[in-house]
Amino acid sequence: MDFPVAPPVTRALQRAVADSAFGYLPTSLVAETKRACADWYARTTGWAPAVADIHLVPDVLTALRVTLDHVTGPGTTAVVTTPAYMPFLTRPELVGHGLRTVAAARDADGRWVHDLEALDATLASIDGPALLVLCNPWNPVGRVLSREELLAIAEVVERHGATVFSDEIHAPVLLDDDAAHVPYASLSPATAEHTITAVSASKAWNLPGLKCAQLLATGTRHREILARPATFAGYEPATIGLVANTAAYDLGGPWLEGARTYLRENRDAFAAAIAEAIPDAVATRPEGTYLALVDLRAVRSASGAALPDDLGAFFRDHAGVAITDGALCGAPGFVRFNLALPRPLLLEAVAALGSAVDALD
Amino acid sequence: MDFPVAPPVTRALQRAVADSAFGYLPTSLVAETKRACADWYARTTGWAPAVADIHLVPDVLTALRVTLDHVTGPGTTAVVTTPAYMPFLTRPELVGHGLRTVAAARDADGRWVHDLEALDATLASIDGPALLVLCNPWNPVGRVLSREELLAIAEVVERHGATVFSDEIHAPVLLDDDAAHVPYASLSPATAEHTITAVSASKAWNLPGLKCAQLLATGTRHREILARPATFAGYEPATIGLVANTAAYDLGGPWLEGARTYLRENRDAFAAAIAEAIPDAVATRPEGTYLALVDLRAVRSASGAALPDDLGAFFRDHAGVAITDGALCGAPGFVRFNLALPRPLLLEAVAALGSAVDALD
Numbered sequence: 217m218d219f220p221v222a223p224p225v226t227r228a229l230q231r232a233v234a235d236s237a238f239g240y241l242p243t244s245l246v247a248e249t250k251r252a253c254a255d256w257y258a259r260t261t262g263w264a265p266a267v268a269d270i271h272l273v274p275d276v277l278t279a280l281r282v283t284l285d286h287v288t289g290p291g292t293t294a295v296v297t298t299p300a301y302m303p304f305l306t307r308p309e310l311v312g313h314g315l316r317t318v319a320a321a322r323d324a325d326g327r328w329v330h331d332l333e334a335l336d337a338t339l340a341s342i343d344g345p346a347l348l349v350l351c352n353p354w355n356p357v358g359r360v361l362s363r364e365e366l367l368a369i370a371e372v373v374e375r376h377g378a379t380v381f382s383d384e385i386h387a388p389v390l391l392d393d394d395a396a397h398v399p400y401a402s403l404s405p406a407t408a409e410h411t412i413t414a415v416s417a418s419k420a421w422n423l424p425g426l427k428c429a430q431l432l433a434t435g436t437r438h439r440e441i442l443a444r445p446a447t448f449a450g451y452e453p454a455t456i457g458l459v460a461n462t463a464a465y466d467l468g469g470p471w472l473e474g475a476r477t478y479l480r481e482n483r484d485a486f487a488a489a490i491a492e493a494i495p496d497a498v499a500t501r502p503e504g505t506y507l508a509l510v511d512l513r514a515v516r517s518a519s520g521a522a523l524p525d526d527l528g529a530f531f532r533d534h535a536g537v538a539i540t541d542g543a544l545c546g547a548p549g550f551v552r553f554n555l556a557l558p559r560p561l562l563l564e565a566v567a568a569l570g571s572a573v574d575a576l577d
Numbered sequence: 578m579d580f581p582v583a584p585p586v587t588r589a590l591q592r593a594v595a596d597s598a599f600g601y602l603p604t605s606l607v608a609e610t611k612r613a614c615a616d617w618y619a620r621t622t623g624w625a626p627a628v629a630d631i632h633l634v635p636d637v638l639t640a641l642r643v644t645l646d647h648v649t650g651p652g653t654t655a656v657v658t659t660p661a662y663m664p665f666l667t668r669p670e671l672v673g674h675g676l677r678t679v680a681a682a683r684d685a686d687g688r689w690v691h692d693l694e695a696l697d698a699t700l701a702s703i704d705g706p707a708l709l710v711l712c713n714p715w716n717p718v719g720r721v722l723s724r725e726e727l728l729a730i731a732e733v734v735e736r737h738g739a740t741v742f743s744d745e746i747h748a749p750v751l752l753d754d755d756a757a758h759v760p761y762a763s764l765s766p767a768t769a770e771h772t773i774t775a776v777s778a779s780k781a782w783n784l785p786g787l788k789c790a791q792l793l794a795t796g797t798r799h800r801e802i803l804a805r806p807a808t809f810a811g812y813e814p815a816t817i818g819l820v821a822n823t824a825a826y827d828l829g830g831p832w833l834e835g836a837r838t839y840l841r842e843n844r845d846a847f848a849a850a851i852a853e854a855i856p857d858a859v860a861t862r863p864e865g866t867y868l869a870l871v872d873l874r875a876v877r878s879a880s881g882a883a884l885p886d887d888l889g890a891f892f893r894d895h896a897g898v899a900i901t902d903g904a905l906c907g908a909p910g911f912v913r914f915n916l917a918l919p920r921p922l923l924l925e926a927v928a929a930l931g932s933a934v935d936a937l938d
Binding site: 217219220221226229230233234236237238239240241274275277278281307310311422423424425426427445446449450452453454455456457460 | 578580581582587590591594595597598599600601602635636638639642668671672783784785786787788806807810811813814815816817818821
């Protein structure tokens, strides 16, 4: 996010700097941050996780690792629907587990949806523990999954006795006024039991470098595992990250309203600009997150040339724009564009993408 | 450390807060922090580690885990000389490795020294990879090990083909003017080859909650292992911790000089006060660190009672003083006292310890 941080978060950090509050984690601050996270969920979704079920970690990928190593355990196969957040496709194997991907489908309106039949077949084919890595709001496709969609996923998961890692880090970033975030664990006693949820203020309030996220363990067996001292050994969040997360959850609402409005307008400006700059590009209309996924597979340059395979390098070198190659998300031929930047820069970047495409021989 | 943070560090953090510099790690900042760490070593010890050998991690315990998991690998036995920093006695087993302890000896002057014969016998008895966890300056006994002592340890290590994890986090905190920190890896080509060094500005400049430490890999084989993407996956330091470490290493020298003088005076004031408050206590005279280890085994109350086993709880409940029970350091009957606090509080705390002992029935 290329925006200044919310004023109440800045003020809390200024106070922490003035007070030299950089020591080891104070128990009272740990309790405050968990309370703030629980309150935020209750206030914005109606679901109130128990404070005792919340654990603090440095980031969502650490929460994923803890889940793979300790909750589902050695030999887990992670199942990830593509397009996916890039590290979900590499991290499980990096830390010694397996990975299977399931390609998403498109519904009648062209929206990305989970392919339940393919998910069912994949889960059926896995020996040993399986962990479905669910991302909602869905980076990079921008979907905010409905209760019905989530319930249908849960049915498949239950059929196979799988576990779910629900990454809800973009939950505060809903772009449409009528959008609602449904926590997966809140769907039913069954989903509470089979789910580890991960969240953080880091995406919505732009604090990833402060290293604090929350892992929510709502299953009886999971609670027990996560209470063991070994589970979180070495995964301490930063004290200052707790300060920032607490301020964001408690006081960052009004700033977030403004940011959501700005991001919604950026989304619409991007759609219009990309349609003009690269007419054959097909961009998602994100319902949540500040990411747009753009299908460039049908795009040809003025001279009729197809785009090169490495779209990230191409646009970096020829447009001066940093953009994520969809191949890293399991979607070659696409690019992922970050909409969280000042609008003049956004429009300039899109124009540069168009010029780079046009100029291609 | 119960002191305000050094002004140049505070200013750097204020700038970071004003600039909302909380995003993912910028490459330029990563390079700056590594350069600052290398410069600090070169300036203060004469040993200049290569910037390419420096890796950034959240804290020294993460550096230890990375060393156990990836450098010496599965099935490592960690060897720790006691008295030891508390987590060194628990962390190896928590993350799935073995642990052996070696009791330190005392020299003719009562100073804690490594027991080389016992170390030799312990290393000889270990099947599989062995990792000597060396702590210098030595928490909790306050020793700054001499070149001769380190060379003698290195000889034993080499004899058994063991690896060394050299925790040098207290290296900036030398209390005597003639004290010098000798980096273990700098002793010889052999120690460079068999050593992983860990350091951070976090102890000397009191920044542990900002999550940044440095792991130095000076061995050819270690360099290769640590270059693998899996090694540090999930162990990212906090962006703001890099800002603070860089400022501390580059600009924190003058403040540290003042802090060292104050800590030296605290050390001497503590020695006088404890001798008066608890005459039978025997306290170390730390050469480095801001920790004093106090032997209370001969202490009896006014009524002749021995002290209870749980010294931490006893002094918390009866003196209102937070003090580390030596049992956690592998030294039952001792307590570890943190000297980094304002002198009036220090003296008040020591008096309270004495009153608690006297009042014991």
